[in-house]
Amino acid sequence: MGEVLKRSQVPVSDTWNLNDLFHTQQDWETAYAQVDANVARLGGYQGRLGERAALKEALDLLTDTEVLLGRVYSYAARNLDVDNANSEYQALSARAQSLYVRFAEKISFIQPELLAQSEEYLAAMRDDASMSAYRMMLDNLARSRAHTLSAEMEQLVAMTGEMGNSPDNIYSMLNTLDMKFPAVKNEAGEKVALTHAGFIPLMKSHKKKVRRAAFEGVYGTYQKFENTFPAIYQASVQSDVFYARAGKFASSLEAKLFPDNVPLSLYDNLIAAVHRHVGGLNRFVSLNARLNGIKHPSMIDVYVPPRLGFDISLDFRDAYALVVDCLRPLGEDYQAVLRQALDERWIDPFENDGKRSGAYSADAYGVHPFVLMNYKPDLNHLLTIAHEMGHAMHSYLSNARQPAAMADYSLFVAEVASTVNEVLVLLELMQRHPEGEAFLLYTLLDSFRNTLFRQTLFAEFERESHRMAEAGEPLTAQSLNAVYARLNAEYYTSLEQPELLAYEWMRIPHFYRSFYVYKYATGFSAAMAIATKIRQEGAPMVKKYKDFLSAGGSLYPIDALKLADVDMSTGEPVERALQEFETLLGRYEKIAKKQSAD
Template sequence: MADVLKKRSEVKPEDTWRLEDIYETEELWESDFAKVKEMIEELSKYEGKLHEENMLLEMLEKNYAAERVAENLFCYARMRRDEDNANARYQGLVARCGSLMTEFSTKLSYVAPELLAAPEGYLEGLMNKEAFSDYTTFVDGLIRRRPHTLSAEEEKIVAMAGDIAGAPSTVYNMLNDADMRFGEITGEDGEKIKVTHANYIPLVMSRDRDVRKAAFDALYTTYKGYSATIPAIYSANVKKDIFYARTGKYESALVSKLEPDCVPQSVYDNLILAVNEHVASLQKFVGINARLNGIDKMHFYDLYLAPKLGFDINLPFSEAYDMVVDCLKVLGEDYKDVLIRAKNERWIDPYENEGKSSGAYSWGTYDSHPYVLVNYKEDLDHLLTVAHEMGHSLHTWYSNTQPYPKSGYSLFVAEVASTVNEVLVLMELMDRHADDKSAMAYLLYNLLDSFRGTVFRQTMFAEFEKIAHEMGEKGEPLTAQSLNSVYADLNKKYYANLEFDELIAYEWMRIPHFYRSFYVYKYATGFSAAMAIAGMIRKEGAPAVERYKKFLHAGGSLYPIDALKLAGIDMSSPEPVRKALDEFDQLLKKYEEVTKDM
């Protein structure tokens, strides 16, 4: 019988995060809400005056001051709601914050067009002025955006298309999350189970192959039934990307999406090229797992089945956290001290309760310490989740040493620090269990499977997006037949040793990330960078840690590729990805060796 979840009110205070560190009382929250509305209103008075340096500086100072307060309001409201999503009080606070943010962006809509229309040399001149030193990232972004800016009237027309542009994503999410039903299958105990997005992965991890196949068939047969609708939605999304790229005078949709992070297309292309060169290693990993699971002919519905290797780490949260801290001691006393503070000062909300948001995340504001939400269970996966989220938290902690306008780091590097923690913990655990074949096999499987899911799978997705957009740019129709053909061919290339299941051609239809175009490649590059950093830390010790912390401290003061160079990683070169894939090969050899007699 499943454990009955506690109500939020039944959870001991010491087992919750302390959000009072942001607002001790809700009266203080309401006071700040009223205050920030006044601050936002005042920003309107600077319209038409931003070509005067003193007025621009004053506006920027007040804008970022208002943003900091708004950030506190939203973060507090959202985290309170996440404690119990049925709490109407906090649903209301979140809704009010959403309206506030819309009002904020509307009031500031004049800023970018006005500055982009400034006399030649005005913005460039600000870059070297001490008074604007906190705002150089903002100003440089405008300078780089200027060649892609239209006339004021044309920009207004493009802006008016904004609501329409969001339609493909909105329609897809409504269809995918609310309208689609995947039917029922028979579970391991003979009971009827409704297949859902939430339980699909657990079902294809079942040790009962009939259950795995039934779940796979139920899910993708349903998507097949939308072979007219979903391709039409995705085609509209691709056309939207092409529209914005062409109106913005970019050479392609891909380039337009890479430009905000100052990432050259070679980074994207080199990732795909390097991963394609190592698909044989992926296939070897899949083959070893097939043998360990006693499967002669491996199908796509078998990919998530973990071998039974006779080992796990089952620790209560407090002990698991202490193990994470100990495994990360190589990162130095200052890093360790913050991790200890996080536990002692209740930065973490560790346990599941009725109504609590699922999954895990790290959040916080410039004026608060980071917070972490998890739903901890006693196994290695959740121990690594804790390490992962604390990596995000420490990245934010160090980044907040930057001035507020330069503290926020790019999504391109967002997964680096979290993955460094995961890898360091796994590597340290391997050192500790080097003489235990079952433990080594289990730990190696976890790291290799992370590689599979993060580097190989996300790169395959990135390759699909690139091909689909290139087809759209050539005027080729994006239909179920054409898109399924592309996706099927990619799966045949990446998983050449699997029995081909025709339904896998429909898998692209269930990936919501495709409506946030050219985003998923960042998972693969981030993982590759993290592997390289973790390797240097283990090999060099203190010098590599010092470089890594310079990266953590950089926040948003540098573009992501330049920030990673502080850690000794040059993502403009194909080397980090190639080295990560070479490391995959070395780990795979160890995995093959320790499992050969199992």
């Protein structure tokens, strides 16, 4: 782990090419002005949406404006995400957000005005061939009739947009820019910067003093802000409660599930199913502790990989090439786009000072996806390549097949393509490296731990924190830490629970995108089923899978997954995934026992 570069020191070849969005900032300004002009024009359709021709014109202009606004926002956000301290990018981002709020305010009349039309008119518009691009929008509109306010009230709610975004913005600035962790020593005894991207690699150290120093360095720092982070999070949760109540939903959770047309029972059943299998989770973490010679394991030890004599450590481009090769079952056309993404610099792979932590893929309709990473040379980050490029390919294929108004796929299915890639890569590596089967099984099982179990724990934390807010209970460090500590004790019954672990929830940026993380768990379950069928059935299943990837938002997410032979309306995929976890765990236990005996 060397010195973290400043953004200006990063070679151009190791950066994403934002010229694909706009060649110059003046081009951005021109697009910004065009969006502003379009926003003004959209207001001219108010009172005319009951006319067929005017409705078509308004929706066409709305869609064109959304696409251009998406590019304007993406340019500002992508620049800021790699250089948070840059005041110019901060200003661009603020302007883009303000433009989005003005856009939302100006179009706020559309939904209530359309809902004031007769059901027969809306049904006729939905079924009109010339309006086919807006079929799902109009169908969703009919569903939302009970949750729509008057035009004046909808405009008032739309005006709160910037205020509603504030908690996330404040959290991001504090977490990535203003807050600094202490330096710690790595396994070689060298003092290194403790960063968001470098934290988990240190937690994988086989030296407990290294893990403890990293753990205490990170969570001890969060502890120093034990009043600030709960205040920011409470503002975020209260924002969710406000929007849910304004929309006449019974709860924040119901409001967040509504756009995906997902029943509340799915969320609750996920949590219940995972609780039924925490015994297997504890068998897994306990076995890993024994393999590492840890007599009294705690949560500080949960990231440590067992010493099984196998690992993969490649530089970024070699790792990328390996991922592409392992995804051969998805076809040469799929692989060709992955190679194109690297050659054309869709990806910003390495950490630099002021860069957003983690990894993501961000879509820009009419251009291509942009992928942010903070790559380190280990198997986990190799799988991150597979994961994020799965997102990118989902967006690429959806955009290629669907009109702009139906290209965006639901967040409910967003984690499926990414996880299918991860699973296919791991299964292929097991075949290529039988000597590493135990370690690769560990890695897949640890994906279950991190994705199905851990994200469900997060989902349960969100359900409880929002319930507390809706009941008028204060969200403080004491109350939120207590909830988080209790959940960890319930999930990890075999591990000691350090007091500082109660602060971990403060490190999770996804909580500012509320009720998102459960989709990692459901997506993982669906992906396990799809990856297994691809390897068993070959080309016919690949075609079904690509039909799903290309569906975009043309179907409700549960219906889209049915294209890939997965029915999430039942609890069967989650339960089957958890049973597969138990099966793989048994296989891992046998191999690990044999290797230990040898």
